[in-house]
Amino acid sequence: MADPFRLHVNGRSHDVADSWIGESLLYVLRERLGLLGAKGACEQGECGSCTVLVDGELVCSCLVLAASAGGRPIVTIEGLAEPGSPTDLQRAFVDAGAVQCGFCTPGLIVAAHALLERRPDPTVTEIREELSGNICRCTGYGRIIDAVQRVAAQRATAGIDP
Amino acid sequence: MTLVERPTDRRAGTGRIGDSPARPDGIPKAQGLFAFSSDLPIGGAAWGATLRSPHPYARVRSIDTAPARDVPGVAAVITAEDVPGQPTYGLIAADQPVFAFDHVRYVGQPVAAVAADHPETCRRALAAIRVDYEVLEPLLDPQAATDPATPPIHPDGNVLRHQRIVAGDVDATGDVVVEGTYELGMQDQAFLGLEASVAIPDDDGRGVELHIATQWLHEDRKQIAACLGLVPESIRLVLGGVGGAFGAREDISLQVHTCLLALRLGRPVRMAYDRAESFLGHVHRHPAKIWMRHHATADGELVKIEARFLLDGGAYASTSSAVLLNAITHTQGPYRCPNAVVEGWAVRTNHLPCGAMRGFGVVQACFAHEGQMDLLAAACGLDPVEIRLRNAMISGDRLITGQVVENVAPVARCIRETAALPLPLTPIGVSEDDADDPMRLPGGAGLTANVRDVRRGIGWGVAIKNLMYSEGFDDFSTARCRLAGGVASLKFATAEVGQGFVTIAQQIARTVLGVETVVLDPIDTSIGSAGSTSASRQTWMSGGAVDAACRAVRERLFEHLGRLHGVDPLRLEIDGTDVVDSLGDLRVAVADATADTELDETVEFHHRPTEELDADGQGNCHTAFAFVAHRAVVDVDPELGLVKVVQVATAQDVGRALNPLAVVGQIEGGISQGLGLAVMEEIIQVDGVVRNASFTDYLLPTFLDMPDVVATLVEEPDPQAPLGAKGAGEPPCISVTPAIVAAIRDALAQFDAEHGRTGRPPLCRVPVRPSDIALR
Numbered sequence: 025m026a027d028p029f030r031l032h033v034n035g036r037s038h039d040v041a042d043s044w045i046g047e048s049l050l051y052v053l054r055e056r057l058g059l060l061g062a063k064g065a066c067e068q069g070e071c072g073s074c075t076v077l078v079d080g081e082l083v084c085s086c087l088v089l090a091a092s093a094g095g096r097p098i099v100t101i102e103g104l105a106e107p108g109s110p111t112d113l114q115r116a117f118v119d120a121g122a123v124q125c126g127f128c129t130p131g132l133i134v135a136a137h138a139l140l141e142r143r144p145d146p147t148v149t150e151i152r153e154e155l156s157g158n159i160c161r162c163t164g165y166g167r168i169i170d171a172v173q174r175v176a177a178q179r180a181t182a183g184i185d186p
Numbered sequence: 187m188t189l190v191e192r193p194t195d196r197r198a199g200t201g202r203i204g205d206s207p208a209r210p211d212g213i214p215k216a217q218g219l220f221a222f223s224s225d226l227p228i229g230g231a232a233w234g235a236t237l238r239s240p241h242p243y244a245r246v247r248s249i250d251t252a253p254a255r256d257v258p259g260v261a262a263v264i265t266a267e268d269v270p271g272q273p274t275y276g277l278i279a280a281d282q283p284v285f286a287f288d289h290v291r292y293v294g295q296p297v298a299a300v301a302a303d304h305p306e307t308c309r310r311a312l313a314a315i316r317v318d319y320e321v322l323e324p325l326l327d328p329q330a331a332t333d334p335a336t337p338p339i340h341p342d343g344n345v346l347r348h349q350r351i352v353a354g355d356v357d358a359t360g361d362v363v364v365e366g367t368y369e370l371g372m373q374d375q376a377f378l379g380l381e382a383s384v385a386i387p388d389d390d391g392r393g394v395e396l397h398i399a400t401q402w403l404h405e406d407r408k409q410i411a412a413c414l415g416l417v418p419e420s421i422r423l424v425l426g427g428v429g430g431a432f433g434a435r436e437d438i439s440l441q442v443h444t445c446l447l448a449l450r451l452g453r454p455v456r457m458a459y460d461r462a463e464s465f466l467g468h469v470h471r472h473p474a475k476i477w478m479r480h481h482a483t484a485d486g487e488l489v490k491i492e493a494r495f496l497l498d499g500g501a502y503a504s505t506s507s508a509v510l511l512n513a514i515t516h517t518q519g520p521y522r523c524p525n526a527v528v529e530g531w532a533v534r535t536n537h538l539p540c541g542a543m544r545g546f547g548v549v550q551a552c553f554a555h556e557g558q559m560d561l562l563a564a565a566c567g568l569d570p571v572e573i574r575l576r577n578a579m580i581s582g583d584r585l586i587t588g589q590v591v592e593n594v595a596p597v598a599r600c601i602r603e604t605a606a607l608p609l610p611l612t613p614i615g616v617s618e619d620d621a622d623d624p625m626r627l628p629g630g631a632g633l634t635a636n637v638r639d640v641r642r643g644i645g646w647g648v649a650i651k652n653l654m655y656s657e658g659f660d661d662f663s664t665a666r667c668r669l670a671g672g673v674a675s676l677k678f679a680t681a682e683v684g685q686g687f688v689t690i691a692q693q694i695a696r697t698v699l700g701v702e703t704v705v706l707d708p709i710d711t712s713i714g715s716a717g718s719t720s721a722s723r724q725t726w727m728s729g730g731a732v733d734a735a736c737r738a739v740r741e742r743l744f745e746h747l748g749r750l751h752g753v754d755p756l757r758l759e760i761d762g763t764d765v766v767d768s769l770g771d772l773r774v775a776v777a778d779a780t781a782d783t784e785l786d787e788t789v790e791f792h793h794r795p796t797e798e799l800d801a802d803g804q805g806n807c808h809t810a811f812a813f814v815a816h817r818a819v820v821d822v823d824p825e826l827g828l829v830k831v832v833q834v835a836t837a838q839d840v841g842r843a844l845n846p847l848a849v850v851g852q853i854e855g856g857i858s859q860g861l862g863l864a865v866m867e868e869i870i871q872v873d874g875v876v877r878n879a880s881f882t883d884y885l886l887p888t889f890l891d892m893p894d895v896v897a898t899l900v901e902e903p904d905p906q907a908p909l910g911a912k913g914a915g916e917p918p919c920i921s922v923t924p925a926i927v928a929a930i931r932d933a934l935a936q937f938d939a940e941h942g943r944t945g946r947p948p949l950c951r952v953p954v955r956p957s958d959i960a961l962r
Contacts (some may be wrong), residue, residue, distance in 0.1 A: 044304065044306050046306065054225075055227070058227070060218070060221070060225040060227075061217070061218020061219070062218070063222070063224070063378070063379070063429075064224070064380070064460075065378045065379070065380060065429075065461065065881075066461045066880065066881040066882075067460055067461060068461070068880055068881060068882050070880075070881035070882055071378065071881055073378055100218070101217065101218035102217070102218055102219075104217075105217065107217060107219055108213070110213050110216055110217055114213065114216035114217055115213070115216075117212075117216045118208045118209065118212030118213055118215075118216055119196075119198070119208055120196075121196075121206070121847040121848065121850065121851050123209065123212050123215050123216055124430075124684035124685065124686065124851055124855065125377070125378065125379060125428060125429045125430040125431075125683060125684025126211065126212075126215030126216070126220055126427075126429070126684065127222060127377075127378040127379040127429030127430060127684075128378050129215050129216055129218075130215075130216075130217075130218035133216060147617070147618075147619060148617070148618055149617050149618075149623060149625055149626075151889070152625075152889040152890050152892075153625065153889075153890065155889050156888045156889045156890045157888075158889075159378065159881070159886050159888060160378070161375075161376055161377055161378050161430050161432070161855075161858075161859075161886065162378075162430055162684050162851070162855045163851055163854060163855050163858075164851075164853075164854030164855045164856070164857055164858035164887075164892055164895065165854070165858070165889050165892045166850075166854040166892070166895055167847075167850070167851060167854065168889075169889075
């Protein structure tokens with residue numbers, strides 16, 4: 025068993041006790057904290073379905089030991105917006121047809137959210153490169169690129185500082 | 187993005203047929219709130235896990251589970267002895283053991299299962315089970331499996347199906363004869379949402395509720411019930427959120443195991459595969475070896491096709507017999523051909539079992555027939571487009587099975603519209619914004635290719651694909667529609683796997699009933715079967731069922747209003763959200779007309795009957811057909827063997843696009859999977875052992891691998907289809923693979939001509955590897 029530790033997720037603190045030392049951040053988020061938005065699909069950091077932000081950095085939560093993330097701010101897909109009040113990016117994914125089965129979607133939206141924070145107006149090549157750590161098996165990516173471009177354009181038009 | 191589309195294609199509109207409204211599960215999915223079958227935590231549930239065979243072929247002498255039972259936290263260990271009903275299951279033939287009871291026949295075959303308090307406890311318990319195997323010599327050569335002298339590895343024998351097609355004059359010959367042998371590796375569906383389930387036993391232990399990601403709830407229920415020794419009615423299946431399917435969820439994986447453990451424990455059990463186990467736990471696309479010889483006139487008109495197919499079905503039957511049927515009956519592709527001699531085998535080996543994957547046998551046939559069409563074009567001195575146009579099938583043509591194609595068959599139009607789509611504007615290694623971009627070169631971030639060495643090739647692929655099930659199977663669909671207070675409710679058991687049936691079901695109801703709000707009831711087995719979400723069939727079949735149920739309700743509504751207002755119901759019609767009298771002044775809002783009444787109709791929708799093939803492969807075995815053309819542009823570094831697919835153009839026969847944005851999603855997604863088969867994806871088995879059961883080693887197309895797609899929809903509503911709409915799921919992934927390989931061949935031919943090279947061996951195997959291009 026691991027020593028008890030505390031995770032700061034989406035602005036809330038959670039004490040984690042009685043966990044096995046080998047549990048990944050993904051496992052603890054899902055199984056112990058009930059935050060099911062991050063998905064496990066490869067357990068190797070290849071597919072990005074489990075993407076969350078730790079200390080503002082994109083990480084594959086399947087590759088992070090939960091106990092090592094103690095005390096650091098963690099943001100998951102659930103932390104981007106309240107239920108039923110999606111962000112512009114979440115809305116754009118749906119409207120652009122970027123969501124089919126949706127299993128990759130939470131990880132992709134966290135990654136695309138971080139991309140637009142860094143680069144408000146990415147080129148297509150930048151979108152492809154920056155999101156290439158996230159695999160989608162349904163869409164062939166075209167509508168996802170469209171969704172990200174739509175949001176970049178909308179934010180530029182609206183003069184919103186992203 | 188250069189998608190060719192009409193200005194209305196992305197418009198949500200009023201959410202009726204032809205609009206592209208947002209999918210009803212879209213926002214929950216985008217917010218991480220949609221519950222997939224892996225996201226169903228049930229208080230007090232135990233974890234289940236499966237012990238799998240390490241050997242491709244072995245006799246199971248004994249299994250000692252006692253050490254596993256002694257692991258603290260373990261609640262149950264079960265083996266074949268604990269299966270109360272039928273010991274085997276299977277979609278067509280029940281030949282696959284729930285747990286191995288005499289032999290194991292592939293690496294990964296389930297041998298036992300455990301339930302425990304934590305996944306890590308399960309892992310330790312599995313490691314503690316002692317199985318005594320007598321290792322046997324595996325059968326790994328599919329050709330040897332066709333030989334009657336080869337000892338059978340299963341009581342049902344090694345030949346899963348052998349079928350001939352003999353059409354017309356078998357002695358006919360052509361002025362021009364070309365032949366080739368084509369091979370395809372084993373492809374994985376690689377859905378993102380891994381196999382996961384939750385089983386909740388009834389209090390009396392005589393039934394169970396299973397939440398499962400599947401393609402066909404009722405078929406699962408039938409097979410589970412037989413293995414549990416229960417009647418199907420005592421088992422309730424609820425569709426857990428499905429993270430993609432592509433054929434891999436048509437067979438049983440963890441369904442029976444989860445139910446057995448839950449019934450044994452008397453409490454809920456969850457099972458979930460990891461990626462490595464998923465590669466072993468579901469069926470795959472059949473590896474195939476196909477020989478074809480095409481005879482044609484000097485003008486390039488097909489005279490006769492001879493062909494032999496050999497499909498490796500792996501250890502158990504699954505749908506191999508149907509996959510073989512599809513492969514051999516699509517030998518000719520979308521081309522007229524009066525004469526044919528075709529022979530096909532699907533055989534059993536000690537490889538992973540193979541079954542359904544998007545394209546289902548036609549992917550294999552198309553790779554071969556399109557390679558042949560290019561050989562024929564070269565032999566006749568014709569352009570690849572011209573040879574295809576000269577032979578393009580039209581509605582009314584007779585297939586080599588004797589079946590007449592009665593659907594609209596716009597093959598030539600698909601080819602011409604694809605040819606008219608713009609070629610890439612950017613030169614090799616240059617991005618859309620005109621900058622030199624090494625990421626655009628073959629090899630991408632590896633920065634290995636030099637732009638001077640790269641050649642750009644163009645290749646073509648055209649396909650015909652059957653829709654719905656074949657050979658006499660009545661794969662009907664059931665839907666219920668209720669209308670009250672201006673709100674429609676729809677109930678069906680159609681598996682939503684990501685394709686968006688839930689969206690078009692709402693569109694159909696809005697269109698037929700003039701309502702805005704359409705509630706979707708839970709997808710489960712409390713209504714009749716919808717058949718499988720496969721074979722490009724749900725738009726036609728469940729779309730047809732929803733349409734029919736809504737029409738039945740509308741008829742009742744018109745009768746009710748006709749009586750109330752003294753108007754002939756036949757004069758009534760829907761206008762927006764009102765019912766109007768087409769010959770009078772009556773106008774009543776649907777909401778008002780149904781304020782105090784509920785109309786409720788359930789309808790079964792059946793397609794027209796089909797027949798089995800006879801011994802000569804003759805018969806009306808298929809229900810309907812769709813067509814598609816692909817043109818690929820690929821940059822190739824011939825010396826490094828690296829490729830970059832730059833663009834795929836396509837025109838697809840969709841009948842009528844009920845939701846154009848959803849169709850585009852199918853087109854782009856299918857192209858991605860066809861690209862994967864062309865140049866990336868293959869399950870590698872060495873001596874029957876899978877060597878790349880992970881996303882690190884099994885390569886899937888990423889954002890950087892996916893080309894620009896230029897697509898146009900060919901809309902000629904099909905009179906046979908209930909809504910004029912053909913299934914759009916499978917065609918996109920079929921002819922793109924040969925198109926990409928043809929483009930690579932074209933690039934290599936340019937390079938060889940420039941360097942005076944001859945004698946390059948033909949490129950006839952997918953996925954194309956660097957070593958197939960370089961050093962040859």
